[in-house]
Amino acid sequence: MRAALDSKYENVILSAEDLFFLDEPEIRPFAGIVYDLFDNIVIVAYLRRQDELAASHKAQGAKTIQSAWVFGFEADPLPALNSQVIGYLDFDSKLAAWASAFPNAQLRVHEYRRDRLVNGDIVADFAEILNIDLCHTQDDVNAALGANQIKLIYNLRQRGVGQRFVKRIHRDGVLTADHHKFLPTHNQAREFYAAFKNSNQALEERLQGFEFHDDFSRYPDVLVNTGFGEYERENLYRILSSISKTNPEDLARRLIELEGRVRKRSLFAMLKPEILGADLADELISIASDLDPRAHDVERAKRKAKARHSGFLSRIKTKVQHIKARWS
The missing domain is CATH 1.20.58 (Methane Monooxygenase Hydroxylase; Chain G, domain 1)
Structure with missing residues (x-):
């Protein structure tokens, strides 16, 4: 990272979501590198309400394994509130560590919510905060997977399928389309968010005026039946046939027949x-x-x-x- 930052450019933007995974002992040596290279430092942080960010990471974990390392490998819309998850989502403590490591830097914190971003776009919003001109296309380069796709990939991982093969499934577009959203219920989201009440109150006092929105209408009242069983069966056959030269219908017939014979002797x-x-x-x-x-x-x-x-x-x-x- 130092080699990348120590370039011929006087002004550098470092955009890396993984920096938020750093804990206090890791932030300080990073700050030392940055202070060696730059005179004027601005830290811009976008905070997303804890229930929304956790649900987003659970969905993202089906694509990139970094999120799963912290938020778990279970096929649930929200993670368990263990020490790793609480440490990541305790925004007040996290920002306190950054402020302590960068005492002379400007710290600008904004809520991540599309209807509050400039043109509903994170890059345009970031550019306006820093008063710079960034030419970019407003493409959705990180489209979310559907609930059935996410559940299937988590289930495959739990049964020993490696990340290299998961990437191949994504790259080759093996899984059929699925438009169900991978979301917790309204009550589950509220209960999860309430676990961070004290941290968020301290955050509001620290930032003077910062406050998360209170809209939970995006969540369903009850968990939606997405027809996962049928989706899983169909797409397991698609995955198997994608890595072999076997006709998928023939493979399905052989596996179903074999399953019946095994059941009889189970x-x-x-x-x-x-x-x-x-x-x-x-x-x-x-x-x-x-x-x-x-x-x-x-x-x-x-x-x-x-x-x-x-x-x-x-x-x-x-x-x-x-x-x-x-x-x-």
């Missing part, structure tokens, strides 16, 4: 997984091979599955013989 499978049988193991391995044609260990997996199955049957026969011997 009681025994709970007792001993091997009892699912070599035939089901072979089918699973075959599907895995179709999904990833580059796999080199399919035949080895088949041999292992058959060996486990044969070994299990052998142990069953031995136990039966022991029982017979006892009774006789």
Whole structure:
């Protein structure tokens, strides 16, 4: 960052939302770098009401994993109020740390709310605050995902899917369109916001006149049924077919058929997984091979599955013989 700031330009704008993730011990060395390079420093902070910002981060966490690291990997519209979340959303303490590290800087704090921004645009508003001319196009470069898309990605992550693959899903436009909003209920949002009452009162005293709006009308009274089950099933097949050369309809048929066969044997499978049988193991391995044609260990997996199955049957026969011997 120092190399980027230490440039040939006399005036520099550093815009990085990640700076707000810094805690007090990290802000001070950053301030030292900035003071070494610049004489006049203006810090502009846009604060968004805690419930709105937390909901936004939860939605953003389905795209970029940085938000999920702080706000959690659960597919809920609002995060749990743990120490990380409270630390990030305690705006009074956060701004106090910045003001302490930059005692000679100008600190300008504004509420982030579209109807209060110049032309409803954050860049235009920022330019007016600093009285500078910034040429930009007012494109929405960070369009929000739909509720079903967000839930599906969080569910995939919880089951071990890595961020590289999540990025690929976004890049290739694999998921079908979804226009449901990923929002908590009206009461959930109010309760979450109330947790920061003392911090916000201290913030208002610190900034003299700053106050968050009190409109909660964007939230529904009850959680909306988005038809997630059907959406998830359809898009899991789309994801699987996108990474393989298998026809999606054929893949769906094979998986549904396999699911039915597994269900029939599920009681025994709970007792001993091997009892699912070599035939089901072979089918699973075959599907895995179709999904990833580059796999080199399919035949080895088949041999292992058959060996486990044969070994299990052998142990069953031995136990039966022991029982017979006892009774006789």
